Structures are given as structure tokens and as C-alpha cells.
Amino acid sequence: MFDSHTEETSMNLETLKSTLPRDAMASVVVFLVALPLCMGVAIASGMPPAKGLITGIIGGLVVGWLAGAPLQVSGPAAGLAVLVFELVRQHGIAMLGPILLLAGLIQLLAGRLRLGCWFRVTAPAVVYGMLAGIGILIILSQLHVMLDASPQASGLTNLQAFPAALLDALPFGEGSGWSAGLLGLLTIGTMWLWDKRKPARLRFLPGALLGVSLATLVSLVFSMDVHRVEVPANLGDAIDWVQPADLLRLLTEPSLLIAALTLAFIASAETLLSAAAVDRMHQGPRADFDRELTSQGIGNMLCGLLGALPMTGVIVRSSANVQAGAVTRLSAVLHGLWLLAFVLLLTAVLQSIPVASLAGVLVYTGVKLVDLKALRGLGRYGRMPMFVYAATALAIVCTDLLTGVMIGFALTLAKLAWRASRLKISLVYDEDGRTAELRMVGSATFLKVPELSRVLATVRPGTQLHVPLDHLNYIDHACMELLDEWSAASAANGSELVLEPRAVKRRLEGRLRTTVGIGGATA
Structure with a gap:
């Protein structure tokens, strides 16, 4: 066997x-x-x-x-x-x-x-x-x-x-x-x-055995009437x-x-x-x-x-x-x-x-x-x-x-579900206002689709929107589909969606001008 x-x-x-x-x-x-x-x-x-x-x-x-x-x-x-x-x-x-x-x-x-x-x-x-x-x-x-x-x-x-x-x-x-x-x-x-x-030298002797042995001996010596x-x-x-x-x-x-x-x-x-x-x-x-x-x-x-x-x-x-x-x-x-x-x-x-x-x-x-x-x-x-x-x-x-x-x-x-539903979303524009970064930290699940949709609605026409995914623990199909739909709908006004699945070094430091935050502090 x-x-x-x-x-x-x-x-x-x-x-x-x-x-x-x-x-x-x-x-x-x-x-x-x-x-x-x-x-x-x-x-x-x-x-x-x-x-x-x-x-x-x-x-x-x-x-x-x-x-x-x-x-x-x-x-x-x-x-x-x-x-x-x-x-x-x-x-x-x-x-x-x-x-x-x-x-x-x-x-x-x-x-x-x-x-x-x-x-x-x-x-x-x-x-x-x-x-x-x-x-x-x-x-x-x-x-x-x-x-x-x-x-x-x-x-x-x-x-x-x-x-x-x-x-x-x-x-x-x-x-x-x-x-x-x-x-x-x-x-x-x-x-x-x-x-x-x-x-x-006597550590091998168990205390339980000593305690039971002593109690048994005392009960017999004094003829105690116990169960x-x-x-x-x-x-x-x-x-x-x-x-x-x-x-x-x-x-x-x-x-x-x-x-x-x-x-x-x-x-x-x-x-x-x-x-x-x-x-x-x-x-x-x-x-x-x-x-x-x-x-x-x-x-x-x-x-x-x-x-x-x-x-x-x-x-x-x-x-x-x-x-x-x-x-x-x-x-x-x-x-x-x-x-x-x-x-x-x-x-x-x-x-x-x-x-x-x-x-x-x-x-x-x-x-x-x-x-x-x-x-x-x-x-x-x-x-x-x-x-x-x-x-x-x-x-x-x-x-x-x-x-x-x-x-x-x-x-x-419940704790896992609560943690899985946490997502910090922030929209950061560069100095000229033509390029922005949608920063998401946490887990992007269907529970956060309404908040993500509200942030996407504030993106200005003609913006090249970069979405780095390296700070996400997880992103589900509902959020990915929302991004695809926004990309297709915004193409007519000159906007463009750029997904960054790997960590891409952005050189926006020092040029940040406007921040719109949803669901917590900016990332």
C-alpha cells in the first residue's frame, strides 16, 4: 500500500x-x-x-x-x-x-x-x-x-x-x-x-505521571473516598x-x-x-x-x-x-x-x-x-x-x-474578500496635459468597475492614457473589458489607451500638475 x-x-x-x-x-x-x-x-x-x-x-x-x-x-x-x-x-x-x-x-x-x-x-x-x-x-x-x-x-x-x-x-x-x-x-x-x-538529568520523566502517581499514593495512604x-x-x-x-x-x-x-x-x-x-x-x-x-x-x-x-x-x-x-x-x-x-x-x-x-x-x-x-x-x-x-x-x-x-x-x-476588493485609483496628468497615467494599486475586480468608470469619464479628449499594470495584484475580465470599451469609445475624440503590462519607467516626476483621486490617496 x-x-x-x-x-x-x-x-x-x-x-x-x-x-x-x-x-x-x-x-x-x-x-x-x-x-x-x-x-x-x-x-x-x-x-x-x-x-x-x-x-x-x-x-x-x-x-x-x-x-x-x-x-x-x-x-x-x-x-x-x-x-x-x-x-x-x-x-x-x-x-x-x-x-x-x-x-x-x-x-x-x-x-x-x-x-x-x-x-x-x-x-x-x-x-x-x-x-x-x-x-x-x-x-x-x-x-x-x-x-x-x-x-x-x-x-x-x-x-x-x-x-x-x-x-x-x-x-x-x-x-x-x-x-x-x-x-x-x-x-x-x-x-x-x-x-x-x-x-x-530527570527531564525525561513526565510531570503528568508524577502528579498522578503522587495523588494516587496520597489517596491510598489516607484512604480517601473518591471516584x-x-x-x-x-x-x-x-x-x-x-x-x-x-x-x-x-x-x-x-x-x-x-x-x-x-x-x-x-x-x-x-x-x-x-x-x-x-x-x-x-x-x-x-x-x-x-x-x-x-x-x-x-x-x-x-x-x-x-x-x-x-x-x-x-x-x-x-x-x-x-x-x-x-x-x-x-x-x-x-x-x-x-x-x-x-x-x-x-x-x-x-x-x-x-x-x-x-x-x-x-x-x-x-x-x-x-x-x-x-x-x-x-x-x-x-x-x-x-x-x-x-x-x-x-x-x-x-x-x-x-x-x-x-x-x-x-x-x-471575509477578510480575504475585503482585501481583494481594495483598489486605489488615481489619474495623473503630465505638464502639457496631453499625456496621463491611470495608476491602480491593489486588486481590480468587477466590484471596482463603477469607480474605475467614473475616473475614466474625467479623462480629457485627446489624451494618451498610460495604464501600468505592475502595481496590480489582480485584474479581472470586467475591468479589462471596461478599458477596452473606453479605448474604442474615446478613439473618436483623439484619445489613446496604452497598457503597460511590465514596469515601465515613467518620467513624470517633477512635471505632475493635476491629480484626481478615487478610493484613497494617490499611488
Whole structure:
């Protein structure tokens, strides 16, 4: 299915011997990062933690082996948690598998049709705004989970319900969520402190694992009565095979088809943006975006068949992989193997983890998704990108993910349309009044035909009118036809039109006498 690449799956023994130690060490680091995130993302998505672990295992063993970005690690992503939560709430857990199966098929076809580059044609302001909106929604929902309470259906309702949930969780309230909240805060504090103060020799240890481990230990020592992770003793019990009746329903309900398209687009965009970022972190083989998209499609189809969570390429695990010294795709594959072994052999350990601690990991992750540095970076290109960022994020929080992204796209297109319609027109005569220059700067489209027509109407009879085109970004047929019509109509009064498609040096400086400006200052 895949073409030959610089680094192929059939590695010779010498290469394997030289890279295995570094890849094995990196795989352990990635495994430690992925373990709490797989379960935390599942909980944030309204799904059992085992579903996230299944996705992480497939992301390593299958997608890691087929990936077009060798050092990228795939698994359940916080960026999809909000979308999955909404899909599960609207259509039920049973329909997530068919939706994901179709979304994976769309990704597979897109990769085989070499459409990978087009999934990356997304304005950065929309992408960063989408991630910020998702981050805010994750924070608002997981604050409830940190208190051993159930999150609400939307961001605004989560925000409105939080004061009551907090009061109920206090020691003098009706609930006992205060102890769960303390474990969540302990996890967040540990992650923050480790990010700021971690020793260089121990930088490979992930803060999420340390935070969850510490919170679990404290909860066991003090016998805290908090909600803990529910993982079946047999991983096979967490598999929900897609049912033919659900597939039939998928093909007959337009809303489900739209959900699959939305999931495919967002997952693909996040994957390929992550792959591009990973490419900047190392000097090894560059990512093949079409192959990466194809492998993601295969992975998501498998996840759909098994009723697991959707996957993307994820930047947190991928950056940990690169920083830990990974050389080949074997690191991603091994991390999936470690996940599988841990789930099969140490289920009791997973069952002792407080849910509030995993919620703390997601709250910390959500804060990082609201990237203010990205917002400041967009400010270098003017206020409009910053406005698109803020509007996209706010719309996602107030409505839903798809609506927010569409609003971001609409604002971006409106900005392009506004810029495309800008045209400065000025008519400049030389000293003797017999020669003039029609200067146009910007884009000459049909929208500017009325203004251009008004300027042409002021040209004096007997004028030789020069029209340089070198300052135009674009001129359409409507404007060219208007110039041709003016030339034909003005020939009778001695006027002449001279088009200058290349930059022609005009020596009118110092002899300019009269200027008629329309649509802005003279060019």
C-alpha cells in the first residue's frame, strides 16, 4: 500500500542494533506520558478510560508502524475530547464507532488521493482559536470532574453550574468532593512545579505521571473516598464491535454524516499540523503527509470497529519522543506495546488512580491549549488575525466546535474578500496635459468597475492614457473589458489607451500638475 521511503519498516539488523537502545528508552518515556493522558482524554470525552487505552495501543502498534511521520506518536487527543463528548451526548456511545469508521475511511481516501497538503490549508488564527476554545471547554468540564461531579452538556452551562458544584464539594456541603478537588490541585501543582524546576538529568520523566502517581499514593495512604478509574480486568470487555444496524443508521441520517466529515477534518488538521511541528524538532526523515493521513485513516477505522476513541498525531507525546532521543518509528511502536502490557498485567494499579487526578492533568493541558504566545505572535500580522482567534474561541465556547470553526473560516474569507476588493485609483496628468497615467494599486475586480468608470469619464479628449499594470495584484475580465470599451469609445475624440503590462519607467516626476483621486490617496 505504501511507497518506499528513506526509512522503511524493513530495517536491517545493523540499523536495528544501533538504534534500538535509543528507541527503547524513548518509548518508555512516551509510554509514561501517554498512560495518564489516554485515560484522562477518555474521561473528558465522556467515555470509559479503557477506550482511550485501546486507542493508544492501536496508535502505537498499528499507526506507529505505518506512519508517514516516523517520529510522531498517535493516540487519543485532548483536541477531540469536546467533539467526542458532544457526539456521545447527542447520538450515544454506540454511534461513535460507525461515525469514527466513516471518518477514518475519509482520511484513508484523502491520503490515497494525495490531499494531505489541502488539510493544512487552514488559517493559523482559526487553528489556534480552535485549540484555545477546546482548551477552555476542557477546563470548564474537568473542573467538575475534579470535584467528583458530572460535567454539563456545554461550556456555558458548566460555567454557570460550577459555583454550586464548588459549594456542594466544600466540607460543610452535602457532598464530599473537597477531597477529590485537593487531589486534582495536587496533580496540577506537581505538574507545574516539575515543569519549572525539573532537574536536567530527570527531564525525561513526565510531570503528568508524577502528579498522578503522587495523588494516587496520597489517596491510598489516607484512604480517601473518591471516584477511581474503572478499567475491566479483561481488556476485551471494553471492546464494542460496530453493529450492522448502526452502520445502516449512519448512512441514513445526514447529521451523522456531517459529524463524520467534521471529525475527519479536525483530526486530519491536528495530525498534519503536529507532524509539521515535529519536523522542525529533528533532522531525520521528513514527514510524508499523504502517507501519514492514510495511516491515521487506517487507525481510526480500527478504533471505530472496536468502539474506541478517535486518534490524531499528538504534539505532547511526539515532542517527548523526539526529546527522549528517538531515531526511528520503532519508539512509537514499542510505546504501544508497553501500554498493552501494562493494561494486561497491572490492571489493579490503574483501578487505584483517582479520577480527579486525571481531571487535573486535563485542566493543566487545557490551560496550555490557550496559547497566549500564539495570540501575541498573530499580533505581528495586524489586529484581524487576533480578532479571528478570539472570535473562534469564544464561538466554540458559546455554541459548539463546528459552529465556532465555521465562524473562524467565515471571518477569514471575509477578510480575504475585503482585501481583494481594495483598489486605489488615481489619474495623473503630465505638464502639457496631453499625456496621463491611470495608476491602480491593489486588486481590480468587477466590484471596482463603477469607480474605475467614473475616473475614466474625467479623462480629457485627446489624451494618451498610460495604464501600468505592475502595481496590480489582480485584474479581472470586467475591468479589462471596461478599458477596452473606453479605448474604442474615446478613439473618436483623439484619445489613446496604452497598457503597460511590465514596469515601465515613467518620467513624470517633477512635471505632475493635476491629480484626481478615487478610493484613497494617490499611488
